[in-house]
Amino acid sequence: MGVFITKRLLAIIPIFLLAILLTFIMVKASPVDPAEAYFAATNTHPTAQALEDKRQEMGLNKPIFLQYVDTVKRVVQLDFGDSYMTKRPVTEEMRERLPITFQLGMLSILLTFLISVPLGFYTALHKNGIVDHGTRFLAFIGASMPAFLVGYLLVVFFSVKLDLLPIEGVGTWQHLVLPTFTLALPFIVQYTRMLRANMLEHLDEPAVLFARTRGLTERVIMVKYVLRMAIGPVITGLGINLGTLMTGMVIVEVVFSIPGFGRYFIDAIFSRDMPVIQGYVLLAAILYLLCNLVVDLIQMYIDPRIVKKGVR
Template identity: 60%
Template structure:
């Protein structure tokens, strides 16, 4: 197991290098001059002499492959340069914002898991009952409504009309409720339906029939055998979305003024803060790859038939 994990971590390195290369190429293909972007973010009108000095300082007068080599060497040391807007090291700024994004991501993921499992299980076990119909209705609603519109609706009802929950900021558990619900509802809609169909499919399998003929209780069959296999596609989907949540859900963080990484990235785009954009791409690539690794490990634990080589063990 340890060798498998080590190999997967080593495989992250070329992926991240590829992400940095693509970002580097796109930045140099764009019409935006990094030196001009620096002065623009600082609200300074530069002269040609200042631009020339700044380009030399940034190493923009060196060959591209040399610039890329220097960039990779700095990134390996977690040195993403200095933000054009704040004048502070980018990694220092990111570390201040990651806890807020992590808090929001984990609360949304926990809410998604709990509600999806309960609704998916109830919808499958009580098929074509009022529980199933209510679950379907909530799933259709969650899947069809845009995230930003849902956020506005929640703010209007729970903050403006009822004055129960705060509109923006961070601090208490009340600040987490609306953004977590906004993030979770779409995922709940997807995974509730996915788990329902997966449970119904597993209930038709022969091992369930054999367990019933041996006199096992229906509740034991479902909880100990059916759920263990049925939840596998849900875990895979959640793992893919975990990387997305950890890198900051931009719309929700902007909507609720959540001081996370996603909002910081949006501000960097508007201000053409290139070091921050580069940091976001590298960090996003790492988090997505690590999330995929965690999903694979959980899948192997849940289903021992999956070998470390990715093949079923018979």
């Protein structure tokens, strides 16, 4: 087990360096001059000398390789520079806004599991039943509707028509209901159908057939054997789809006026705030790598055979 975890941790390092390199190339390939963007963010009209001094201060006159090395050093220290708009360190801005985004993301993941796992289990037990056909219809609707449209429809129905939930902001649990459901809905329909299909596929596994010969009840077999084998791809898929969750978070925070890091990122794009944009992309990469590591550990606990495969 220790070898498996060590290999996973070591595999993160080159991927992380590649993420920094791609982000660095993205910034360099942008037609926006960071020095000009710095002054444009505050509606300042600098002189040519002021632009040259700012480029010198930012290290833009150094060779490209040295600029990349400096970027790696800063990122390792979680130093993404200062925001052009607020003149505050991006790391401080992250500490203030990330808890809101993190809370929203964790609630959406929790809601996805609380709904999709029981629903997928039930539809697998009652194949071609009313609930099964209903989830197919909802899966079609949920997969075809973008997050911003779902959010606006929920606002119109629950906030405007029924006046049950607040439209925007944070502060109480009522503020989290609509954005959490908006984020979770595409994952709920996706993983409900995935779990159902996986469970039906594993019904003919040798372990399941052997359990039936031992006289175990069908419900025990479905829970102890089939569900345990079928839920692995669901956990893996959720980890892989973290990028989709981050994208949806940006949209949801804008729709519901949530002062999280996603909305901060959108504001940074419009103001060409390069340190914030670079910090967001690198942070998303870090979260993606860490979540995939956690997914691997959970998979290792569910199916110990993964350890034997991973250390070969």
